[in-house]
Amino acid sequence: MHTKLYLLALCLLTAPVVVGQAEQHGQSHADHLERHFDAEESAQRFDDPARDAWQLPDQVIAALNLKRGQTVADIGAGTGYFTVRLAKTKASPRVYAADIEPSMVKYLRERAAKEGLDNVIAIQASPDGLNLPEPVNLILIVNTYHHIGDRETYFRRLAKSIRSGGQVAIIDFKPDSPVGPPKEFRFPPEQFRSEMGKAGYKVTARHHFLPRQEFLIFEVASNPSP
Numbered sequence: 370m371h372t373k374l375y376l377l378a379l380c381l382l383t384a385p386v387v388v389g390q391a392e393q394h395g396q397s398h399a400d401h402l403e404r405h406f407d408a409e410e411s412a413q414r415f416d417d418p419a420r421d422a423w424q425l426p427d428q429v430i431a432a433l434n435l436k437r438g439q440t441v442a443d444i445g446a447g448t449g450y451f452t453v454r455l456a457k458t459k460a461s462p463r464v465y466a467a468d469i470e471p472s473m474v475k476y477l478r479e480r481a482a483k484e485g486l487d488n489v490i491a492i493q494a495s496p497d498g499l500n501l502p503e504p505v506n507l508i509l510i511v512n513t514y515h516h517i518g519d520r521e522t523y524f525r526r527l528a529k530s531i532r533s534g535g536q537v538a539i540i541d542f543k544p545d546s547p548v549g550p551p552k553e554f555r556f557p558p559e560q561f562r563s564e565m566g567k568a569g570y571k572v573t574a575r576h577h578f579l580p581r582q583e584f585l586i587f588e589v590a591s592n593p594s595p
């Protein structure tokens with residue numbers, strides 16, 4: 370339970386709010402740990418139109434190069450910032466929007482229904498893996514990689530959810546980003562490469578156009594051990 374609250378608190382810290390603002394409002398780190406997660410409140414931050422200026426969602430989605438008939442899993446989908454945009458593209462992929470937080474899953478389900486997106490399926494994720502009904506062509510992980518605990522084990526297991534030739538796209542805050550999680554949860558590109566390498570993946574592309582985040586694409590390099 371404590372771990373879950375900790376992950377949720379970290380999530381709030383990764384919202385586009387300058388780290389340290391919480392302290393300015395008299396909120397300690399401990400308060401964050403005990404704070405209950407609220408999907409509606411998060412939506413205001415995650416889906417703030419001002420985010421588009423640095424998140425560049427259209428460019429990100431173009432770089433993912435999705436084809437019609439393909440399937441995607443958005444891990445740590447939050448309130449659906451990328452899920453909804455992906456689902457509305459010309460390729461119209463089936464998008465599994467997975468989140469560990471039940472209130473987010475409920476929000477995602479309701480948002481998909483409200484926006485008439487039959488190709489969005491909200492999935493309850495667990496801390497150690499995904500329970501997708503089918504393997505997918507693309508796994509997208511935005512501002513969530515740093516929340517995952519034992520990443521080597523997690524990504525080894527995740528390989529079974531990826532179709533042959535499929536990709537894992539990871540976007541997460543750079544160490545020098547003006548916003549993002551605490552410094553210890555921001556990684557240089559070598560760390561993503563090294564951790565994903567240990568889990569059985571190789572990097573196939575690194576995009577440099579996001580001002581605040583690393584954007585790396587991986588594919589399975591070898592058969593991961595069970």
Ligand SMILES: C[S@@+](CC[C@H](N)C(=O)[O-])C[C@H]1O[C@@H](n2cnc3c(N)ncnc32)[C@H](O)[C@@H]1O
Nearest residue numbers: 383415445446447450468469470494511513516
């Ligand atoms: C900072 S939010 C990012 C949301 C969304 N990707 C975006 O860019 O707007 C991180 C999300 O990851 C979820 N999360 C944390 N750990 C997770 C895990 N192991 N599996 C799935 N979701 C997770 C949180 O509940 C939260 O909704």
